[in-house]
Amino acid sequence: MAQSYFAEGISGEATFSMYVREYPPDRGYLVAAGVDDALDCLEALSFDADSIDYLRSTGIFTTDFLYSLRDFRFTGSVRAIPEGSLFFTDEPVLEITGPIIAAQLAETIVMNQVQYQTLLATKSARCVQAAQGRPIADFAARRTHGTEASLKMARASYMAGFGATSNVLAARRYGIPPTGTMAHSYVTSFDAEIDAFRAYSRMFPDRSILLLDTYDTVNGAHAAVKVAREMEADGQRLTGVRLDSGDFDALSRQVRRILDDAGLDYVRLVASGGLDEYRIESLVTAGAPIDMFGVGTRVGVSADAPSCDMVYKMVSYDVRPVMKLSEGKESLPGAKQVFRRFDRQGMMSGDVISLEAETGPPGEPLLAPAMRDGRRTTPPSSIGDARQRVADGLSWLPEEHRRLRQPNHFPVSISEDLERLESQIRGRLTAALSL
């Protein structure tokens, strides 16, 4: 496409809008994530000599076009919703305006980064809601789609309110509290389970969480009690025990009773293994005495929604608003803004999607300038700021849109000006196509 634009002298300014067409199952909101990474990628976008040589070797490209790539930089402007903000279907997460080749080449990387990170942040935020204040740790690194995804999962889940990650590189890179725990293999490497428990608590007297289910959870709990008593004799306190298989509701009550009967009410119960927002919610609702959750697989791949219907559509070219009419996949024309309104209690009451130039709709504009001429105009969000935005967003979003199953759609309307433009262009296009 870029080569054709180049050959045809098509070099006007285009605006592309990126948004989600439909909610993934049971989602009532989305948490913007990956925008800052997308901007980093755009700042770095260029073609080195080896890349140009490779492109030449394919035989697909003209010498003139390849020559033009030598100095290619992304020179567009970006307006984006800040990292960690809640957004809804049809609302642009970001809009890119620039020479059409640059804006087009941005598509794949921007879509790639924002889509999956948004899904991970959204899934994580739902777990945080479900846990009702109980801390959650990210244990997903083994299951994410690659190491890059493992880092972004740690970051997205911390933004969403998790308390720690077992991904030590991510902890270091993003300033997230690191956490660790013992594996079954640790236990099986000792002759007896209790020897493993003793060794671990000897090493980490102030942060020891013992894994109970290598052989049998209830047996493991009795061994943990023994070790906790030995620790007490040394003036130490066992931090916790972990369940990793079986019926968490029943086992957590059994293990809690065993601990409490031994006077170990301070020992915390951690559960991990196959958890997601639904399972956490049902455990919390049932009153299972679990103090902390470790989540991995199901959240780290956003198991019930590993992709979503996020799209990147041209909405204007050379000052002319454009749209597509493909069945069920229509786009709204023109560069846009989203205005968010709040009621008198400070709760979010509705968003309006308007044309960018409109100042009419009341409310707080969501899209802010982030990049101009290919350079950031604002520094990336700190992870702490993004985390605060998620927390604020969740506290401002009414329960009916936030609940984990079949949430009501948050009201998003289209401004009159945008509606008028849409019907005008649709009319023109369908007339031209004589449909």
Place this chain on the structure above:
Amino acid sequence: MAQSYFAEGISGEATFSMYVREYPPDRGYLVAAGVDDALDCLEALSFDADSIDYLRSTGIFTTDFLYSLRDFRFTGSVRAIPEGSLFFTDEPVLEITGPIIAAQLAETIVMNQVQYQTLLATKSARCVQAAQGRPIADFAARRTHGTEASLKMARASYMAGFGATSNVLAARRYGIPPTGTMAHSYVTSFDAEIDAFRAYSRMFPDRSILLLDTYDTVNGAHAAVKVAREMEADGQRLTGVRLDSGDFDALSRQVRRILDDAGLDYVRLVASGGLDEYRIESLVTAGAPIDMFGVGTRVGVSADAPSCDMVYKMVSYDVRPVMKLSEGKESLPGAKQVFRRFDRQGMMSGDVISLEAETGPPGEPLLAPAMRDGRRTTPPSSIGDARQRVADGLSWLPEEHRRLRQPNHFPVSISEDLERLESQIRGRLTAALSL
């Protein structure tokens, strides 16, 4: 764990076995992928000064242990199933034997790389089966979980038998044929659809595939016919047209008829958008005249199985076979080999999981030495070899295990020696636990 092993002087040799406990939905086989990347990661595993400084700053680690990390290298041995081989549940994809700290530290990265790449290769192989010889291109880069995953998806899908990728970096890196196509935005950047078609085929007269559905697929087909005729006047031939929305079965027939009625029987039909093995199968079975498929989202995230039950379990420590008994998550003790048997027609008839040392079972051993003392003993598989292995595996696997829905489980049995060892250790463990 590593620090505790270090402090306790636990430094014996451990063997860990990585395998899948249960098939993802409707899978009857798995395609090994990511093994070579996992080995690369192990060769590179080390702690630089900055990393050690970071670990120190957490306050969790002792000076002695941190000091020991300075010279840490992965010094284990690895036996693995070659990239592209078919394997089944309970069969080790790889086994790592080494000092327990090294073998334990390998877990996360090895699990991470092999699991998702295996899922992507498996999902892709199923698409290849469904397409019954029609070429498939990888269009997934926008939807994978990160850029690393996009590269691995291109590689895994090419191994599985795809013909090309739209991911140009992957094409370059792995030697895969690159492919491209126009987007809706290309069409909307022109005043009229037909102008876009003309410009594109002017640029790529010998590889032009026109996207028909920006406004209306049937209208688009008529415009494509006009352009194809103009090309014929110049002695050129339009390569193809692409459907990207709507009812592919009905539309492909309509469009095929429009093309054929215009004498354009050589113009090929490409379909893309929401495709996976199931949709490809139903289109092919229905006889939809589609010549080529582009797959993205659903395959690039292995949508119906974005994770699987792959585990990394210690099976022996210090010459002593070990196992865990956790409810529903039992492991088999001891280092292993897998023997594959073929019938007289050359079809796969059954696998036997045995102890490593066994030579008894007839058949071809699958696990081969890949690394010794932390260095590869064999070069990584070429992508071509891996691709051949997938093709061979699929042609040797009886249809009942290969079919896309509810395949019969391929027969995998346990050797007598392994069975004996398992029941012996289970007996010893349960006695010790007085269960």
